[in-house]
Amino acid sequence: MFQSTIKLARGGSVSRLFSTSQAVQSHIGSAPVFLSPEVQIEINDLLIPKIIPKGSQSIKLNKLVTIKGPKGIMDLPIADFIGLEKDESKINVSIKNDKNRIQKQLWGTTRSLINNSVVGVTDGHSSTLRFQGTGYRAMLDEVDGVKWVRMKIGKCNLQCLPIPEGITVSAPTPTLLIFEGCNKQQINLFAARLRNMHPPEPYKGKGIYFNGETIKLKSKKVK
Known part of the structure; x- marks a missing residue:
């Protein structure tokens, strides 16, 4: 809603509203x-x-x-x-x-x-993580009744996190993880924690992509 001020001849002023409709x-x-x-x-x-x-x-x-x-x-x-x-x-x-x-x-x-x-x-909610890079992959493991997501993402040691209760994780291919559950916030939070271990880098595009995420690649600096 816009408002204007109109000056009167005797030095007074009055405010006029351009719209008289109620707030949406x-x-x-x-x-x-x-x-x-x-x-x-x-x-x-x-x-x-x-x-x-x-x-x-x-x-x-x-x-x-x-x-x-x-x-x-x-x-x-x-x-x-x-x-x-x-x-x-x-x-x-x-x-x-x-x-x-x-x-x-x-x-x-x-x-x-x-x-x-x-x-x-x-119906449930779902999210995906896609791995891009030479040798980048993910695998599922279970130790002492606790299920884990283990990832090889360009480091010497495997990066891993335990799967929270209420989330089902599947790996149809070594470069794809699918998260399913009824709590959308919990699913996206867990997927974000895994993604933050190696977010996509802007030069070669290597990293972990969340859902349909895309990035714009930068050209290398030439000295």
Whole structure:
């Protein structure tokens, strides 16, 4: 919304708005989350609420949304100003004060987190890591009941990390890893930790690529 100031003949002024329409609400937050018949949602109070400082204000997480589906169970704590209205086929997310900046920011975020959880427990989420470079490869191993991802990425020793619970990792080829699970944030975080061990370098393009990541190669400096 734009605003201009018009000077009057007697030295006064008045502000005029170019647009008289109301502020646009969150398109993401106001969109309903559609549920499949096999998804069950429960909303309960947290026994011990969590207080998160946010600048001069704070956010109180006092409700827990439990989403159950064929792929697993997801627990999502939400703020006290978030309202949820559910029926058999969808759930609507709302906030108490649409003029509060923090509430407006978390409106769409909460709706997206709920939608990701619903998709996760029904269809699941997946991410990939692609290895590019001579001799670069990955392998899966299990030691004492703990599954590991081991990578050869241009170093003398193998780089490795244990696979967290709730994530399934497969290696259809030595240069490709596929991560699957119902928690999208957990999958991407684990994949990012592996990628950070050798991100793509800009001259030869060697490294670990996340999903469909591409880079622009630089030309070598000629002295």
